[in-house]
Amino acid sequence: MSEHNQRILLASRPDGKPAPEHFKFDSVPVGEPADGQVLLKVLFLSLDPYMRGRMNAGKSYAKPIEVGDVMEGGTVARVVRSRHPDFAEGDVVLSYSGWQSYAVADGATVRKIDASAAPVSTALGVLGMPGFTAYAGLLTIGQPQRGETVVVAAASGAVGSAVGQIAKIKGARAVGIAGGADKCAFLRDELGFDAVVDHRAPDFAAQLEAACPQGIDVYFENVGGHVWDAVFPLLNDFARVPVCGLIAQYNDTAPRPGPDRLPGVMREILSRSLLIRGFIQREFVDQRPAFEREMAAWIACGQVRYREDIVDGLEAAPQAFIGLLEGRNFGKLIVRVGE
Amino acid sequence: MSEHNQRILLASRPDGKPAPEHFKFDSVPVGEPADGQVLLKVLFLSLDPYMRGRMNAGKSYAKPIEVGDVMEGGTVARVVRSRHPDFAEGDVVLSYSGWQSYAVADGATVRKIDASAAPVSTALGVLGMPGFTAYAGLLTIGQPQRGETVVVAAASGAVGSAVGQIAKIKGARAVGIAGGADKCAFLRDELGFDAVVDHRAPDFAAQLEAACPQGIDVYFENVGGHVWDAVFPLLNDFARVPVCGLIAQYNDTAPRPGPDRLPGVMREILSRSLLIRGFIQREFVDQRPAFEREMAAWIACGQVRYREDIVDGLEAAPQAFIGLLEGRNFGKLIVRVGE
Numbered sequence: 106m107s108e109h110n111q112r113i114l115l116a117s118r119p120d121g122k123p124a125p126e127h128f129k130f131d132s133v134p135v136g137e138p139a140d141g142q143v144l145l146k147v148l149f150l151s152l153d154p155y156m157r158g159r160m161n162a163g164k165s166y167a168k169p170i171e172v173g174d175v176m177e178g179g180t181v182a183r184v185v186r187s188r189h190p191d192f193a194e195g196d197v198v199l200s201y202s203g204w205q206s207y208a209v210a211d212g213a214t215v216r217k218i219d220a221s222a223a224p225v226s227t228a229l230g231v232l233g234m235p236g237f238t239a240y241a242g243l244l245t246i247g248q249p250q251r252g253e254t255v256v257v258a259a260a261s262g263a264v265g266s267a268v269g270q271i272a273k274i275k276g277a278r279a280v281g282i283a284g285g286a287d288k289c290a291f292l293r294d295e296l297g298f299d300a301v302v303d304h305r306a307p308d309f310a311a312q313l314e315a316a317c318p319q320g321i322d323v324y325f326e327n328v329g330g331h332v333w334d335a336v337f338p339l340l341n342d343f344a345r346v347p348v349c350g351l352i353a354q355y356n357d358t359a360p361r362p363g364p365d366r367l368p369g370v371m372r373e374i375l376s377r378s379l380l381i382r383g384f385i386q387r388e389f390v391d392q393r394p395a396f397e398r399e400m401a402a403w404i405a406c407g408q409v410r411y412r413e414d415i416v417d418g419l420e421a422a423p424q425a426f427i428g429l430l431e432g433r434n435f436g437k438l439i440v441r442v443g444e
Numbered sequence: 445m446s447e448h449n450q451r452i453l454l455a456s457r458p459d460g461k462p463a464p465e466h467f468k469f470d471s472v473p474v475g476e477p478a479d480g481q482v483l484l485k486v487l488f489l490s491l492d493p494y495m496r497g498r499m500n501a502g503k504s505y506a507k508p509i510e511v512g513d514v515m516e517g518g519t520v521a522r523v524v525r526s527r528h529p530d531f532a533e534g535d536v537v538l539s540y541s542g543w544q545s546y547a548v549a550d551g552a553t554v555r556k557i558d559a560s561a562a563p564v565s566t567a568l569g570v571l572g573m574p575g576f577t578a579y580a581g582l583l584t585i586g587q588p589q590r591g592e593t594v595v596v597a598a599a600s601g602a603v604g605s606a607v608g609q610i611a612k613i614k615g616a617r618a619v620g621i622a623g624g625a626d627k628c629a630f631l632r633d634e635l636g637f638d639a640v641v642d643h644r645a646p647d648f649a650a651q652l653e654a655a656c657p658q659g660i661d662v663y664f665e666n667v668g669g670h671v672w673d674a675v676f677p678l679l680n681d682f683a684r685v686p687v688c689g690l691i692a693q694y695n696d697t698a699p700r701p702g703p704d705r706l707p708g709v710m711r712e713i714l715s716r717s718l719l720i721r722g723f724i725q726r727e728f729v730d731q732r733p734a735f736e737r738e739m740a741a742w743i744a745c746g747q748v749r750y751r752e753d754i755v756d757g758l759e760a761a762p763q764a765f766i767g768l769l770e771g772r773n774f775g776k777l778i779v780r781v782g783e
Binding site: 372377 | 708721
């Protein structure tokens with residue numbers, strides 16, 4: 106095969122915000138699939154906040170990417186050669202092949218996508234890991250009840266937009282927090298959120314309080330930082346907080362100055378009987394079939410809408426990822442790697 | 445009736461540690477029960493850490509005691525006059541009549557105790573609110589599994605000693621944290637804890653780590669402060685933390701100096717999929733009959749043992765309560781008010 110595999114590697118570990126120099130481009134010959142493997146040509150690469158954690162050394166829920174390795178990520182790809190009986194040339198699959206234009210993968214690690222059901226890129230967003238994260242975290246941990254108030258941060262993102270819309274389907278009141286007038290208008294006018302608050306507003310905390318006159322029963326945490334600070338005093342007794350992400354603090358390099366807020370937060374957890382629960386979606390894998398069935402139906406009947414922010418070319422991935430951590434994307438961020 | 449009712453009132457709100465001047469003694473005529481009421485002579489008064497919170501103004505899970513009001517608390521009492529059809533003179537009842545020697549109570553607010561089943565004082569401890577707090581918090585939130593490690597702070601107290609013993613019954617490994625050699629020996633030798641660590645030891649954190657070679661799956665939080673600091677790094681992925689009390693910080697008057705540990709704790713909640721859940725027992729009231737049945741059986745067959753720390757005379761209550769907040773009691777702290 107004369108084509109080369111374009112790759113983006115982790116060049117060095119960022120100390121704080123990632124910058125272009127933390128990524129390295131290279132080009133290597135396309136690999137050959139062994140027995141039981143497939144050769145994939147990547148069509149779409151998903152960019153997600155969790156990748157920032159993988160760039161660090163140290164313990165988390167997944168092992169870090171090693172310096173010099175290909176950056177990790179979910180992809181939609183086309184099978185261009187198959188040595189696995191379940192896959193034929195031309196099949197479109199979901200894989201975890203990372204930031205590169207070709208990949209050799211074990212057949213057991215990829216899964217066929219029905220390309221007739223929805224645009225295949227949705228397998229990286231509303232019908233994929235981010236949509237499932239919203240579904241499992243909100244319904245299993247958040248457990249919104251009819252008439253309750255659900256607040257979600259990063260509400261125009263891939264996870265947040267699904268959280269708010271599922272909350273509405275369950276009869277709760279959905280309040281979104283997003284950055285900027287465009288995102289807020291989209292949530293209110295296109296997705297039907299009951300209220301939207303711009304976290305960049307100087308009176309953000311007061312606006313959030315006004316948007317939640319009955320307090321907050323479920324807070325789906327994607328952000329941390331000053332968004333948490335505004336939400337926390339509004340949590341009702343028995344409120345549930347699924348902790349899905351903390352994008353505001355992923356780039357922190359040093360402990361924040363005092364006072365130490367932990368004792369006060371623990372006191373409120375006790376006196377208001379709060380539930381705080383970190384999670385990642387793979388813990389709930391047995392709910393995945395129900396999610397796929399329900400979400401496909403909600404999309405088909407217009408109860409869940411989604412927005413994609415597609416950038417062109419693998420070479421654009423580092424800047425797009427840096428922008429994601431600063432909230433510059435608008436919708437699920439995806440890189441179109443191949444045609 | 446010629447007897448007087450001796451009472452202890454909240455004289456003023458403590459700013460930090462309570463002291464004798466925050467309590468005021470008085471004596472008033474014994475009240476007369478109206479129709480549907482009973483007159484009670486108090487036998488035993490329970491002293492519990494939660495009372496410190498009630499002495500403060502401000503929102504918590506219960507409204508504060510007003511300055512000038514009788515201090516609140518659970519009691520075991522004898523009916524000395526009844527104008528309620530369900531109660532007769534001589535009945536022994538559980539009531540919430542506070543720090544006084546007599547009380548008039550609505551019949552609907554008191555409950556008869558079977559004085560033949562166990563010493564009536566246990567209705568304030570292992571068979572009462574503290575035992576039920578341990579049972580509901582550990583089993584419903586902590587959900588210990590066979591072979592897991594359960595750590596409990598304030599382990600020789602009324603709640604903690606029940607937590608450790610119930611954990612053992614469920615097949616978990618029970619590790620107790622207590623202050624002082626006597627309490628540690630009691631937990632190990634009398635109650636059968638698998639390991640015990642003295643939080644006053646200079647190398648407390650290292651000792652705790654050594655006592656938990658498989659990490660910690662359930663931490664039943666009664667304390668906060670430096671005990672939390674030693675426990676938190678040892679929590680396993682998917683660990684559960686029922687937050688029942690924070691006695692180390694009840695007397696705090698000002699925020700603690702920095703750095704701010706909250707962002708780091710939130711990051712670990714996320715990366716280790718931790719569950720932190722504040723609670724009070726009355727939320728689980730529907731489990732109370734099961735608790736009473738199971739706990740009575742466990743006591744009868746020696747699987748749960750208990751220790752009471754009984755002080756004599758209502759006038760001793762303020763000093764005993766001040767000592768409770770400093771860990772000076774040894775077992776369930778009870779005041780013998782009347783014979």
